[in-house]
Amino acid sequence: MSATSKVLTFGVAACVGGAFALSIAPAKAWEPTHPIEIIVPAGTGGGADQMARTMQGIITKHNLSKQSVVVINKSGGAGGEGFLDVKNSKGNAHKLIITLSNLFTTPLATGIPFSWKDMTPVAMMALDEFVLWTNAEKPYKNVKDYVAAVKAAPDNTFKMGGTGSKQEDQIITVALEKATGKKMTYIPYKGGGEVAVQLVGNHVDSTVNNPIEAVAHWRAGKLNALCVFDSKKLDYQEKIAGDKAWGDIPTCKSEGLDVEYLMLRGFFMAPGVKPDEVAYYVDMFKKVRETPEWKDLMKNGAFNTTFMVGDEYAKWVASAEKLHEGLMKEAGFLAKTN
């Protein structure tokens, strides 16, 4: 057992599982005994799926777990299928779920009965950024011209493409409408990659794709990145799209569009799992973050690499839930049954 260091760090956790400690020697941390499932509450090929599969690769390659990792997509009902599965697996320490904003938006918009409080928070791995993209052929090359173009167009003729309905992309769109005082037409598509291609093909006028979804087209000179919906510029200074780096994109706020939005990429477990079981995964995630593959993923997707665990994470999730409730209520997206 290579667990001594873990035990030192999480001695408290071991004590809490007191009944356990009697039967096993006192200094033995929990380890998985059969394959670990990572549930992805979204389709294959999306951002959450990519992250889960990358982690699966990292854990396998660097031998971070004695047990293998299985990635399972449960995307039905805007991810409700996956969340309900975890909610109903009380005490199962071999099941993790990676989240996106549908953790908050799906129960609010559809009334599917689950909340993050039905699960055990493990760790925030990163925050995903959102960028305002337009087709490079369009005359508007900066936020000012863009807003002018939106305002000049008749109501509902400016087309915004996004992933899913009543989810993060549409929430940002509603916020943009509020900031510009103009109604746009929001067109929902199935996946982020598809949305980016629809923009390249000029079938929509703008999108709020995550960096990783649009980066290939940006680098090929097909898209312009107008601004990023974060409070500060991105951290990545490497020139990747011609002479532009992620860090060169101005924040939307600084350009006069006061909209900020970040999306959680974090992990939860089933309800009723023991603290030393959570500690095992926290420790594993910390090791994952140290690998070069993970750093590459963060760089490619221009992620915000904030890492949180425990109470800090739970508090962040609670405030994010409030934020979404407010935004969705304002936009009229709440399910009628609520």
Place this chain on the structure above:
Amino acid sequence: MEDIGNLFHGFSVVLQPYNIVLMVVGIVLGVIVGVLPGLGGANGVAILLPLTFSMSPTSAIIMLSCIYWGALFGGAITSILFNIPGEPWSVATTFDGYPMAQQGKAGEALTAAFTSSFVGALFAVIMITLVAPLVASFALRFGPAEIFSVYFLAFCSFVGLSKEPPFKTVASMMLGFALGAVGLDQMTGQLRLTFGFETLLTGFDFLIAVIGLFGIGEILLTMEEGLSFRGKAAKIDLKVVINTWKELPRYWMLYLRSCLIGCWMGISPAGATPASFMSYGIAKRISKHGKNFGKGEIEGVIAPETAAHAAGTAALLPMISLGVPGSPTAAVLLGGLLIWGLQPGPLLFTEQKDFVWGLIASMYMGNIVGLIVVLTCVPLFAAILRIPFSVIAPIILVLCAIGAYTVHNNTFDVVMMLVFGVVGYFMKKTNYPLAPMVLAIVLGDKAEESFRQSLLASQGSLGVFFSNALVSTIMTLGLIALFWPMIQAGLSRLRGGVKGPRTAA
């Protein structure tokens, strides 16, 4: 030509012994995955993806794409032998493949299916090699309206094909649309027709419906008819392959048409399933033997298989060049690319030459290796039909159950599969055709989605479906296909010759 040079470099990479071994392993795994109904190429590739993390990206993609080819080949086997489509795009193969097997011509049907798959795939790869950049920009022209018009054409070329009364066809199709609508409405984010049952959140998966309707339904029917396969034992030797090959060149026109349909559907990207249905429908309209379709006509096997494989192969092109997967399996492969640190998109061709041309070379080699592997197994597959029904039926039932479970890792799906089996049994007894229902379940919600996206963009004006040359052409083709029987009747009346009763639309 620099590209040709690159391609040969690609071949030299692919032909390393290590990579050839990976290819054969991939094909065999893929065939197994394709044979198991429900497991499917996408799931198969996803399950086996971790195996490849320690390989170089080129070796990994060779193995994964070979699993993909294997699955494409394998889907036809159960369709022909047991009337159970292993993959969505094999549904159309059952229409004529299964009757052929029942007539003792399983070997011919399998050979035709495999060879057609190969021809379709090869055609698509050649197209990718020669015109990749052109094709990528063509794909960009497909917005929601264009995509809807493609689905519209698929439906229209299929309506009025079945032997059953038109009203039964319509009823079956409408039931399919209703089942397809269950679950989350993509456009509004609302749940539809779930009646508060959490298990219905995901809707009715097409694969579950197909496994039940075809597989279980067929077993129930066979049981009723005295526990024996109606199929005669097929001849078991490789001569069947040679003899069938001698016949195939006659159908070159059918091959060409099916290849074109397949490539187009793969790029657009509507995918292999509509391609196979559309190709079958059009073949039946045009063929001299149109009346024999559904009774064991070899053309009815060639058309859907060729188109499905051309589409399945062509679907990889938008994935590489645009980062948009043309099929669920391509989506998983896309995930693989990102894990290996490759960025799909317009620059992949210039930045990762080794990889892209290695992949294209592996498409050529993978298909050749695949054809050899599956053809040598034809007698073996056909021999399965000699096993007594009482032995094979429980095995099929178990395979169906496993397949249904793997789709979503959900036990409720197994129950749904059994329910669909009973429904399928009664529909067959009462002569309601199954195919329109299946077509509606698989394409219904996608067609609805693109229809509503188009109308959102156009502010509700239907004019959007005739707003440019591309979409107008496809819509007009669809309308012609829909009213073809009437047009045909009108034409023959104009010529003065009343040639017997016309088939109803």
